[in-house]
Amino acid sequence: MKLYFNPASPYVRKVMITAIETGLDGRIQQIPTAVTPVKPNPDVAKDNPLMKVPTLVTDDGFALYDSRVICEYLDSQHAGTPLIPRSGPDRWRARRWEAMADGITDAGLLCRYETIVRPEDKRSEEWTRGQMTKVIQGLDMAEHDSALLTGPINLGQIALACSIGWLEFRDVAGDIRKTRPKLASWYERFSSRPSMQATKPFQM
């Protein structure tokens, strides 16, 4: 399998953690890729017209995106405990948390894009404030969800860890952990996993 890869992307990290946790990382060849919303990348466009990372090309040459689809695909390709529970409330909890964490990351990305891809006079404080409210409220919800923070690893937790890791890496939302002690202690424990250690974000 071939993965359009960038070590700074929270969604690429989600895929790589999923690959490591399911024992599939050895089958993935990483293609270093830089994308930005304001500059087309024709190489990625060949496999994904949205020109986003992660994009996975399977051994059959079929292109998969986005991170949710790729993670679900990887989770169907191994025999261990599924990272997306197969049914019941645990499934919907994991799915809901993946969507929440992705939503936090998306809002954080829009805050960051506001400063990095726009000249200063085109930035809107109102827009950034609106997106930041989503980030803050989402993280506050995680702080109060003990089922999330004590249950076994699932894709919702992986997505949340990638979101926190990226927000801190880019310093988007200030000190996340200070006012959220339960989330902070969960994140510290979760970060000690080899899959988290092997995928620490950096600027390529």
Added chain:
Amino acid sequence: MKLYFNPASPYVRKVMITAIETGLDGRIQQIPTAVTPVKPNPDVAKDNPLMKVPTLVTDDGFALYDSRVICEYLDSQHAGTPLIPRSGPDRWRARRWEAMADGITDAGLLCRYETIVRPEDKRSEEWTRGQMTKVIQGLDMAEHDSALLTGPINLGQIALACSIGWLEFRDVAGDIRKTRPKLASWYERFSSRPSMQATKPFQM
């Protein structure tokens, strides 16, 4: 089930079409809801800190989001032919197309937000051009995917129809159908479904 609902939202429409196609629409109570990225909505925040529609509250009082999670949930609650094929290439094709269509819609929404939530002097042509490229390339891919346009209904098709319907409703990307005859003819046929007719977008 309770659905935070807005008749202009392409993602709400995706959920409602899925509900109708699976025979579950009679169990959904619609809560008319207006959201915008620049103004918090405390009512929605109680169930979804991201303050987005669609948000579904199940009969057990569990809140689900976003549209992908809700549609997957609904598809698990009926006995008919699944809208997300259970396994194999058909599953990944449907999943991939759902992600592509959602990506087109997201890019289109960012183009629209650029004009409706920002004062004129804060708008970036470069940003809009970058997002519009994704819309155009995604639609062009659909035009050339005969498996998508001839196969039986699935969630990928539903998402694509919602994307096209919304782009036309908001006049975001000009005349989509003119240069894409195969997509246009598929969309015309698909639009005759009762689920499409019952969910035509309008401004609340």
